Amino acid sequence: MTIRYRMEMRNRERLKTEDWTTAALVALAEGGIAAVAVEPLATSLGATKGSFYWHFSNRDALVEAALLEWERIDTEEVIALVQEEPDVHRRLRTLLAVAIGDESERSGNRVELALQSTAGHPLVAPVLARVTDRRVRYLTDQFSALGFDAEHSRQRALLAYTAYLGHAQLAHATPGAAPTDSELSAYIDSVIARLIAP
Numbered sequence: 077m078t079i080r081y082r083m084e085m086r087n088r089e090r091l092k093t094e095d096w097t098t099a100a101l102v103a104l105a106e107g108g109i110a111a112v113a114v115e116p117l118a119t120s121l122g123a124t125k126g127s128f129y130w131h132f133s134n135r136d137a138l139v140e141a142a143l144l145e146w147e148r149i150d151t152e153e154v155i156a157l158v159q160e161e162p163d164v165h166r167r168l169r170t171l172l173a174v175a176i177g178d179e180s181e182r183s184g185n186r187v188e189l190a191l192q193s194t195a196g197h198p199l200v201a202p203v204l205a206r207v208t209d210r211r212v213r214y215l216t217d218q219f220s221a222l223g224f225d226a227e228h229s230r231q232r233a234l235l236a237y238t239a240y241l242g243h244a245q246l247a248h249a250t251p252g253a254a255p256t257d258s259e260l261s262a263y264i265d266s267v268i269a270r271l272i273a274p
Contacts, residue, residue, distance in 0.1 A: 091123055093131045093141070100142035105186035109194045112139050136199060143203040146187050151207050155214055164221045168236075169268050171218075175240045176247075176264065185244040192241070212237055222272060232271050239267050 099121055103111040114128050114135055121127075132138045154174055161167040177185075194200050215233035216226075224232060247254040255263040 091121060091127050091131070095121060096128060096131055096138060097141045097145050100138050101146060101187060104142055104146075104190055108190040109139065109197055109200060112142065114138070139199050143191075143199065146191075147203060147207050150187070151210055155210075164218055165268070165272065168215075168218055168271070169264060171215075172236070172240065172264050172267060173261075176243050176260065186248065188241070189244055189248050208237070219271075236267075236271055239271075 096117065099117045100112045103113070103117060103120075112135065114125055117138075118125050118128055128138070132141070154171070158167050158171045158174065161170055175185075191200050191204055195204055212230075212233050215236050216229045219229035219232045220226065243254060
């Protein structure tokens with residue numbers, strides 16, 4: 077057994093698929109889809125390309141895994157979290173608060189923006205479409221639960237979703253212009269009040 081082979085086997089044992097996926101999400105948040113590259117990720121993980129190919133057949137497979145993980149964490153887990161709130165008004169407020177959150181803690185927003193800028197990419201487009209549809213449908217259901225008809229529920233859902241995307245872009249591009257700390261709480265209350273007004 078060569079030393080190199082033994083080292084690769086050790087890296088394979090140490091690193092899991094999730095380690096590579098998490099590293100890919102970090103790269104995606106920091107530099108977009110182009111930043112998800114095997115060699116720099118291997119270096120950041122202290123691994124070899126051989127370790128990567130132990131877990132993934134190619135870069136596209138890693139990108140797909142990272143996108144699915146982002147979808148799970150930033151859509152399905154968020155929905156599951158807020159769904160625990162029985163009051164719809166509070167549920168909507170919690171949803172917006174979690175979605176906007178503290179920008180320094182919301183790497184999902186940075187991933188979102190990176191994906192929006194490459195929305196036409198063949199790996200990104202179907203995931204963005206699926207995530208957007210899921211989120212807007214969920215929001216529509218919340219406004220329906222408040223008694224709005226189907227058309228108005230959909231309009232309010234789209235407005236809520238664009239408020240989230242707009243805030244994410246504002247906080248990213250011109251952070252000084254976006255509300256933070258105590259202002260953020262008041263801002264969220266204001267947005268919710270407008271969204272649920274008759």
